[in-house]
Amino acid sequence: MKSKTALMLFSILSVSLVGGLLFQLYSLLSSDNMTSAQLLLTAATVVVMVILIPVLLNLRKDVKAGIPHDDELSKKVKMFAAGYAYFSSLIIWLVLFAFHSYLQKDDLLMVGLAFMILSFGINWLFVRRKGFQ
Amino acid sequence: MITRMKELRAIRKLTQADLAKRVNVRRETIVFLEKGEYNPSLKLAAKIAKQLESRIEDVFIFDEEELIE
Incomplete structure (x- = not known):
C-alpha cells in the first residue's frame, strides 16, 4: 500500500x-x-x-x-505480532467463555475484542523491541 | 552476524536517514540492521551493499559456526 x-x-x-x-x-x-x-x-x-x-x-x-x-521489517513485525496475538486471543476467549455466566453476551464480545486489540498492540511492541536474529 | 554497515556508511559520509531513503526502508530498519538485531532479505542486503559500494559478504559477515549450524 x-x-x-x-x-x-x-x-x-x-x-x-x-x-x-x-x-x-x-x-x-x-x-x-x-x-x-x-x-x-x-x-x-x-x-x-x-x-x-x-x-x-x-x-x-x-x-x-x-x-x-x-517496509520489510515493519511487515515482518506485524506478521509475528499477529501470530502471537492469535494464540493469546485463543486463551483470552477460552478464559472469557469460562466466565460467560457472569457476563452478558454483549459485554463478553466487547471485552474479547478489546483484549484482541490490546494483545496485538502489546505483541507488536514486544516484537519491535526484541528484533529478529 | 556482524555487520560493517556503520563503518562503511561513515566512510561514504552517509547518515542513517540517507541510506534508508536510498534503499527505500524506514530509518528504524537501518538502526536494527546496524545493531545486528535483524537479518535482512537477500534483496535488501544487495541494495545496501550496492549503496555502500561493497559486496554483500563484506557488509554482512557470518561466523563460520553460524553457517554450519
Whole structure:
C-alpha cells in the first residue's frame, strides 16, 4: 500500500473512530448522572485521541519526506505480532467463555475484542523491541 | 552476524536517514540492521551493499559456526 493511500485510509478510520466515540459520549452525557460507563467512554476517547494524533502526524511527516510507511521489517513485525496475538486471543476467549455466566453476551464480545486489540498492540511492541536474529 | 554497515556508511559520509531513503526502508530498519538485531532479505542486503559500494559478504559477515549450524 502506498504511503499516501495509507495516510488517507488511516485518517478516515481515525475520524470515524473518534466521531463514533464522541457521538456515544454525547448520548451518554445527555443523561443526568455520571455513570461508570460514561467515565470509561470519556477515558477511551481521550486515550484514542492521544494515541492517534501523534501517529497521524508522524505518518504525514513520513509521506512528505518520501519515507515508506511499511517496509520489510515493519511487515515482518506485524506478521509475528499477529501470530502471537492469535494464540493469546485463543486463551483470552477460552478464559472469557469460562466466565460467560457472569457476563452478558454483549459485554463478553466487547471485552474479547478489546483484549484482541490490546494483545496485538502489546505483541507488536514486544516484537519491535526484541528484533529478529 | 556482524555487520560493517556503520563503518562503511561513515566512510561514504552517509547518515542513517540517507541510506534508508536510498534503499527505500524506514530509518528504524537501518538502526536494527546496524545493531545486528535483524537479518535482512537477500534483496535488501544487495541494495545496501550496492549503496555502500561493497559486496554483500563484506557488509554482512557470518561466523563460520553460524553457517554450519
